[in-house]
Amino acid sequence: MLMRRVTLLAALALAMPVGIAPAFAQSDGIIPLPSTDDALIGGMSEGDLDRLNEERFDAEAHRGNFVEPVAYDPSVVSPLRPVEARGRPAGSAIRFDGERRTLQFALFVPRPDQVRAMRISTLSSINVLPERSHYRVFVNDTLVGEGRLENFTEFGAVDFPMGAAVVLAGQNNVRIELMQYHRIYCGPDASFALWSDIDLANSGAVLSSSEGISGQEGFLMGLAAASATGSGIEIRGADGLGAYQDEWVSTITQRISAALGGDPIPFRFTPYWSVQSTGRSASRITFLPSAVNRLSFRAAGDGAQVMVVEYVPDSRPGSLPEFENILPRVAERAAPTLIDTQRPVAFSEFGFRTTEVYDRYARIDARFRLPDDYVVLTNAKAEIALDYIYVDGLPEGAALLVNVNGTNIRLLPLRGEGGQLIEQFPLRFEARYLRSGINTVSFEAMIPGSPPDMPCPFTETPFLAIGQSSTLTMPYSPSMYLPDMQIGFAGLTPASVHVNEMSSRSFDANDVVTLRAALSGGERSDAAALNTRLTLLSLDDLGSVPMGGYQLSRRSLEAAMTDYPSTLTGAPAEQPAHALLRVQDRTDSTAALARGWDWIQNGFSTALQWLQPRSGMLLEQWLEQQHAQAVLIQLDATHPNNLWMVRAPDSDISAIASAIVAARTNAEGPRGQVSVLDQDGQWQSWVAPDRQPVLLEAVTLGNVRHVVGNFVSAMPIRYVAGLFFLALISALFALRLVIATREHEK
Amino acid sequence: MNRRNFLTLLGAAPAFAAAGGASAQGYLATADLSVSAAPVWEAWKEAYLRADGRVVDGLQHNASHSEGQGYGALLATEFNDLDAFARIVEWSEMNLAVRGDGLLAWRYLPEESNRVPDLNNASDGDLFYAWAMVRAATRFDDRSYLGRAQITAAALVDRCVVDSMANPAEKIFLPAAQGFVHADRQVFNPCYIMPLALRELAAATGVVELAQVAQHAEAIMQRVAVSGPVPDWLQVTASGIGPADGFSTAAGYEAMRIPLYLIWSGLKSHPAVTQMMRVYEQTVLPGAPVPTRIEPSTGAVLEASNDPGYRALAALINCTGNPGSVGSDMPAFDPTQPYYPATLQMFAMIAANQVSPECVPI
Structure with missing residues (x-):
């Protein structure tokens, strides 16, 4: 038997693969086969063997990161x-x-x-x-x-x-x-x-411990942790959903997002077998194939709270319990209240509550919504009748600044009437500062310190209060519409998000799910009827965006979304270093001609831009100045419900989604034709200077003045030019008439 | 041994064996991990495999072991990574195959002048190394690897398999060629026995004694597990089998592999598995450290760790041991943990995928 085995080994050694050969090359290709174990250990004593084996046992003693029981805090x-x-x-x-x-x-x-x-x-x-x-x-x-x-x-x-x-x-x-x-x-700056x-x-x-924590409350706790830590919600095992993956994932994520309200939480897909990311998961949705569709909640081994979604393979989501019965509605994502026009509307009607100001600097925002067909471009006036009171003896310089959508309309000094309720104080302002959709009236209180170079004294008395009985009266507007992305934006729903074959270059599956989930809840039902389409765009696909006659290049978008040095702004061209070269340049007659031609061209384009701003490079120059996380585009006035979005290469989709949600509920959102989400999370909008209002109702005697007023106000230079042309024609005609009547007949 | 007996050994269908490969529930099937878990393998390689093919155990002063080389080679076959497999094998042959009998020296110390001070082998390292060769022959469609497997299989039987002192009809798989057989006792480590590896190696090489070893070891562990989890080390004397004097009697870092290997071999109902499952059911909590050393008689936890690999083991055992359960508590693979729990986590993944595909991590 032994002989047979040795023969076999020798034969097998010859059959060794080439890759293994070097090992056996230690003995010049000959495999040394010691006849006994002693030959291997070199006649080692049993004591030496025990010592060596001790080392082996030591190595086996600790093979992981041992945790002292006292060091473990189970809380x-x-x-x-x-x-x-x-x-x-x-x-x-x-x-x-x-x-x-x-x-x-x-x-x-x-x-x-x-x-x-x-x-x-x-x-x-x-x-x-x-x-x-x-x-x-x-x-x-x-x-x-x-x-x-x-x-x-x-x-x-x-x-x-x-x-x-x-x-x-x-x-x-x-x-x-x-x-x-x-x-x-002490003072506004200090505040x-x-x-x-x-x-x-x-x-x-x-x-005290995570023991026994599971169920829907445990899952909600996990969602809060996922949001707080930024780890987001994992979606595991969605690959098995096959053709219905989108439907299943959308159903689940959107219901969770709508129930949770507040800032959206990013979602990310992971396979069953995955690598731990930087932050541990706090909550997860795991899809498992099963005989029935059902939900259950479990705590996973890593501490994550898991919603286990069992699904029938190759089937649409169905028979799942309504989330209202499983997850309570934590917060609403409701848009500000729509208000009436042509009557005094109390602030309380749009949710403003009497507010007391204790700060040396404070900004109080009141948000409301005007009808989507509300357009006033004339100098018609709106009026706030303000109820407010401030304490007597405020330092000199104390003031209340009132502004509308960022435009200051009145600075109210807080002196002289301290301690008295000032009721219905009239603040008239240009109604054109207000626009369709969400508007904000802000009150900024500034109370200097007294003295300003010492910490403020402790006080429990408010400096100022603004009453909810204050009113806002808006003038009449004919039913008109100004091309603007706000209506489409207000109507965004999860179904609005579209991708094409090139979108994946900028938006992966996680981004799409996160955006769709963020858009659940908070849409206006009337605006949603527009069936807004938000196409997630790769810069490579910019050509597919209808430009509506505007100029928007990839270069300017890249400039907005990166910190590359400016290439479009009129940075002065470098002059030759040596003065003689500049003289030579100046005296070159050909160059002088070229410069003259350039000057004429520039002058012409400037004049053209003044007359017809859309033909200029205003948009690109504006974009050049932005630092964007994302850019929303709506340049085609004929399809106002089609929006496009591009994002900066390293942008955070949760920040973008959160800014979208916030813009639809409690902050200023995108307006106009192009809107940029800047690095501070604020929307900066570019409104085309030549956009024209569109009348949505018949012209009547009652509205004609307002309609004409809006049209003329939208582009006064055109009407001035038209009238001038008409006057010129009339003058020529009159001149011709005079000449004709005074000609002597031969 | 006749062909019929041999086939019986290879089949080894004790009463507690469960069918593997397909989920009991039937909705999740065994997946090709080289596709579905490719990032996990890449993470393991990045963390523990050097470019020259050396698998490094950072916690042991960056040493390498024949065990690690064998484990790494086996993982490379599972993940269809011929390049990694070839590098691991080449390094092992160059640095550990210095005994001359085909077995590997058990340890390599990179910071010592004599990097292989102990020429003794570790039989589990050799077993996995040879098993990897067998699987590589199929995976990479290169039967020449079987030659190396044949050498190791024969050497293992020749030097590491002895008749039991308690029952000469039973084979004992020694931990190494030297140092564990004494006049009055034989000491062995039950976690060095991987039934599936022994059987596949036996079937591929014709060294049937290895299949016998598997069968006998399963029976021995069944007897030992009657009183609790199987400890790290056992000794055989003329009077029987029990915890080894002077060795770890806890069910610790060594013994934790026993239920893993048994499950991987399809023996989900083996008493050694169910005993460990009972301990884990009482001691493992979400987010809390997982027991790594247990007093077998009382179930008291002697040590615990937060390394995800140990949690993965517990989750595998709890899921496969509970018929009807779907989804396990296995955590995601974390390449920042030490080599050993990380590698056990890889094995737990493979075992779950092959034997209980419904035990995917939730």
């Missing part, structure tokens, strides 16, 4: 979830600026008996005076703690003991009131320099 944090969309990327801290701010959060607690404390983690500007700056935390309107703002270099957390009695199983309402003082100065951040990922209810 977990159920993070706070801001109820309003902020237009910021998922995972960022939430900022309180100014002297006093109050923010509302949702808090999900699966099991109140596990609640140990409320943890708040803060980081403040160095300007904040810690001795007097503080915050108070309320859970379901019960005060659970008050902390000082004293962390200036890194986030610091405080745990406020909190019992089960304060907390409800499921959703809870948390309110944080924050007051901060400048450590050196402006104050901020404190709350680290959402490490602020919330501290639960």
